[in-house]
Amino acid sequence: MSVQRMLGVVLLQLLLGVAQAECTRDILVPFSDVGVDLRLVDGKRGGISVDYLDEVSRRTGCRFVYIDVPRARAWWMLAHAQADVVPGAIQADWRDESGVFYDQFVMEGVSLLSLRSAPLKLDSSKSILASGLRFAFVRGHDYGPLTAGLVHVLEARGQLALVKDPGTMLRMLQAGRVDGAIVMASIVTTEAEQLGLNEGLSGQGINDLEWGTTGIYLSKISLPAADRELLERTFRELNEEGFYVRGYQQLQAGMPVWVGAGFRYGREPR
Template sequence: MKLWPALLLLTALPQAVQAGCSRPIQVPVGPVGLSVVVDGDQISGAYPLLLQQLGATQGCRFVFQPVPRARLERLFETGAADLIVPATHSERRDAYGEFVPLILSRPAAVSLQSRRAPQLHSTAELLGRKELRVVVVRGFDFGAPYQRLVEQLREQGRLQQESEVGTLLRALQEGHADLAVLSPTNVYGVAPPGGKPLDPQLRVEPLDDLPWREAGFYLSNKSLSPADRDLLRQMLQEAERSGAVWRALSLAYPPQALEGAMKSR
């Protein structure tokens, strides 16, 4: 996966090494499209590479560990994870950490071209098409409107939840669900278990009443010292201001994956 050129562009960041973090920063991660790529114990993707480059200039070391997304949320809540990478802003997470916005993102309806569901433009249309079965990833949170949609789909008996994006794609591929609701960037570059990525087959339809939301990283209020949290916040804010975050994503994803799903702040 050709993500290494991102490191070349990121060298535009200030190179003076700071005093650094007081200890290694623990970052459990689950696969999130090409943003976070998990291959066994190997972690890559736009955001891990970005953090490694930023850490090299700021004197911070990031320790990545692959975990299911739902478990990641629990680790963050209990103080066993220092960061959530990446995450959308949500009131629930605010109880456990500080949000650092980096981009704007929104979820959409994602289906396969070979199983074309009727064209959708809103969650109201989706809720009205009661024959359509919907799959989501347990632990993903795109804000209150998304959570209301998930709850309504559950009440209608149409909701399927999977523990990770790969099994969500398998549900679409095998016809157990008609469409998924999540950010399109979550699925690009991800393969169903035992298969290949379905990127050319994906159909993306923005749901206009699911608003753009800030997305970025969460810093733990429980596990991080105030000094480490301040350093990490400043490091990420500078990466956002300099354009390093958007450059890393643009190098990782094809344009069609970002269009309508992500944009710079």
């Protein structure tokens, strides 16, 4: 066989491989504004997770279709096989029942946000509970059992407002309806900018609460096996390359100072 013919065969095999790699249907992704991960600005979707899924599309040919829902609804959709992928996620046992979590090697601590004009220097669950103040937390966010325990006690005492999204939480804080917001601070950066609060917030890390690991969930039940295997392979490949870590590191320098709990990285990008 001539060299030209051999090259032609190899090229044909590569092209067939690309064609065969495409998913059998559109991949459904619930979309909620969660700061640097997923954000909607002037009607345009963006964020590190959108960039990540764009790269998955480029490598696989799979097409991701976004559905606008509150964050709590996203988890209901995953549990009921109405969503295929949930990005910008923190791992939790109950979520693991419906999806497989792929670690993207970025960790963030839980913060207490307050107005810069009336900053709260409460750095533990004990000091928050002893303060007698009123706080806000976004329904559907789950950072782990320690944060869940604090939220439960505050709610039982009537000191907690559970809200549908980060924007509502910041507007309540801005209006003085709550004294502080318990959140991973990077989640509210988009809303803070839109509300003119970039210079108006103060952040305090809550030292005895979790450092949450950010990743992406892939449904165990909603997808055909071939699609699930293709996405799993590509997620692992991108995560090992540090694609997501690189995106966070590029943004971190420009984040407001009140994103105070900071970040830790599980590995450096290759």
